[in-house]
Amino acid sequence: MSQFPEVSGPAAPAVHRKSATSHGFYPPAPNPLSPVVSLMRLIWQGDGDLLSLLPREAYAMPIGPLGYSRRQIVIVNDPRLFRPILADTDERFPKSDLMVDALRPLVGNSIFVSGGADWQRQRRMIDPAFTHMRIQDAFGAMQAGVDAFEQVLLDRAQRNESFPLDVAMSHLTADIICRTVFSTSLEGEISRRVFEAFTRFESSIAQVRWKTLIFDPAWTQVPPTADVLAACNEIRTCLGSLLDTHFQPRETPWNDIASEMIAAVDPVDGVGFTRDELLDQLGVMFLAGHETTASALTWAFYIISQHPEVARRIRQEVQEVCGSDTPRFEHIRGLTYTRNVFRETLRLYPPITFLPRVSAENTSIDGYKIKRGAMVMISPWTIHRNPAYWPDPHRFDPDRFDPAQESNQVAGAYLPFGLGPRVCVGAAFAATEASLILARLCTRFDFETSTESRIRPIARMTTRPNQQINARARVHHVHQ
Ligand code: HEM
Known part of the structure; x- marks a missing residue:
């Protein structure tokens, strides 16, 4: 595992543990304003944070307008209303033109952005x-990624060094993606170049798009900037080299996601991918496959650092399910x-x-008029924090997902992975x-985090903290 950078500058200030009360733990939540102020905040901050666009009303209304923009923007929060939109496989509500244009230089017309046939x-x-079997095959590569990461954390712990939590999580998940897709690690020169170019790509695309969303009509083409193109060319060249290793003959056949894709043929016409x-x-x-998981793990470890009871329960469970073994694939179900x-x-x-x-035609949803070209936003963010679907929605409570409680959940109100055919x-x-x-790192380490000021979630390509979170790992000692 490559060394992610340590935190520069003065020693991290004291650990903040503010939000645990006798009523439960409340990690950073949104602070929505009125529609005008929300729009002003987005423009003023200029950091492309689309969560700033969400006024107070956007969290509860079943369907309604979002902010002020040249193009109609509609948010749909009610599962009854958004299910048919997500069930559509292209005719009436294709994926957003803005998102597709932004990703196209990197991913062409691939599965995330394509439509129809x-x-x-x-x-x-x-x-x-x-499939379940393929994930079982990939599990060894996941374990190898965690082994390497644990070693880096151990070095950091022994030197009492802090590190930026989100960068560390991106390294870990990118390393696991390299191992599971290409059977290589982030230590490799080429994978490292992909990772660095990807970071440049991500920071370049976020800036431009929100301005187009607010000020331009639908289907306005925004040519990619030179920075974006350069980053994408670098990524594709490197991915090409990694792919080509898989076409060379060798004694033991490859057993990874890339080799699966190379071997894949369409059952309908028998033709494979070019x-x-x-x-x-x-x-x-x-x-x-890596930024999404990195985003979730950044928040998970931030919460764990602020609310150590979570780590205690994870450790206890690992002990009960795995005993003295490190978690194996067959243990995961029991965790x-x-x-x-x-x-x-x-x-x-x-x-x-x-x-x-995007709405491909003039239409209406539950009597609400939608113009051709309107941006239709279905937001897991607002839906997951709606008190009509989630009691005490801002409270962190993993036990909501206990089988006994889970049956009370409103169908369709939980969609971090999307819903319908494009899940x-x-x-x-x-x-x-x-x-x-989570199982491995919580068993081995205690985590502490600190920040200069209050953490706020922002939405760029993924949901991220608005500032760097400095973390420290300490080796966990079992108290008998
Ligand atoms: C916590 C981790 C992840 C989250 C929260 C997540 C979330 C999502 C969401 C919300 C969609 C649907 C987008 C839409 O309908 O507009 C999606 C699609 C997709 N995801 Fe993930 N994802 C995660 C991890 C992964 C991983 C690990 C991979 C692959 C290695 C992956 C590959 C894909 C692909 C290929 C699609 C497109 C599916 C299609 O359109 O048919 N994702 N993901």
Whole structure:
């Protein structure tokens, strides 16, 4: 595992543990304002944080307007109303033009952005790479990634050094993606270049798009900037080199996601992916497969550091389920509380904040008029914090997902992985990976975090803290 940077500057200030009360634990929550002030805040901050666009009203209304913009923007919060939108596979509500344009230089016309027959073919070919059996095969590579990460944390702990939590989580999940997709690690020169170019890509695309969303008409083409193009070319060249290793003959066949994709054929016409198509799909796996999980784990470890009772319960569960073994694939199912910590983190901080669609025609939803070209936002963020669906919604309570309580959940009101035919293909992969990481790291370490000022979630490509969180890991000592 590569060394992620340590925190520069003065020693981290005292640990903040403000939000645990006798009524439960309340991690950072949104602070919505009126529509005008929300818009002003977005423009004023200029950091592309789309959560700033959400006024107070946007959290509770079943359907309604979002802010002031040249193009109509509608938010749909009621599961009865958004289910048919998410069930559509392209005709009436394709994926947002803005999002597709932004991602296209990196991922071409691949599964995340394509529609209609193209998407159906790709989905048929990619689904088999994420079955239960394939995840079991990938588990060894996940464990190897966690082994390497533990070693880095151990070094940090021994030197009493702090590190930026979100950067560390991105390294960990990118390393696991490299291992599971290409059988290489982030230590490799090429994977490291992909990771660095990806970070540049992410910071470049976020800035431009919110201005187009607010000020331009629908389907305005925004050409990618030179920075974005350079980053994408670098990523695709590197992914190409990693892919090409898989075409060379060798004694032991590859057993990873890339080799699955190479071997995939469409059951309908028997045709496989071309090399360019493979590059597009692997770009998506890298994009969708590591930043999302990194975002969720950043929040999970932040919460754990502020509310150590969560780590205590995870440790206890690991002890009960795994005994003195390190968690194996067959243990993961039994780690119910650990998985529920991940699920509850995804509820409060869904990494993909909005599932944006465009209305291809003038239409109406439940009597509400939608113009052709309107941006239709379905937001796991607002839906997961709506008190009509979630009692005491801002409270962190993994036990909501206990089988006994889970049956009270409103159908469709939990959608961190999307819903319907375009639901995330990597959901089970991510849940296995995150459960393993939480179980392993909480057993081995205690975490502390500190920040200069109050942490606020912001939505860029994924839901992130507005500032760097400095973390410290200390080796956990078992008290007999
Ligand atoms: C915590 C982790 C993750 C979260 C929260 C997440 C979330 C999502 C969401 C919300 C969608 C649907 C987007 C929409 O409908 O507009 C999606 C789609 C997708 N995700 Fe994930 N994802 C995660 C991990 C992964 C992983 C690990 C992979 C692969 C290795 C992956 C690959 C994909 C792909 C390929 C799609 C497109 C599916 C389609 O359109 O048919 N995701 N993800």
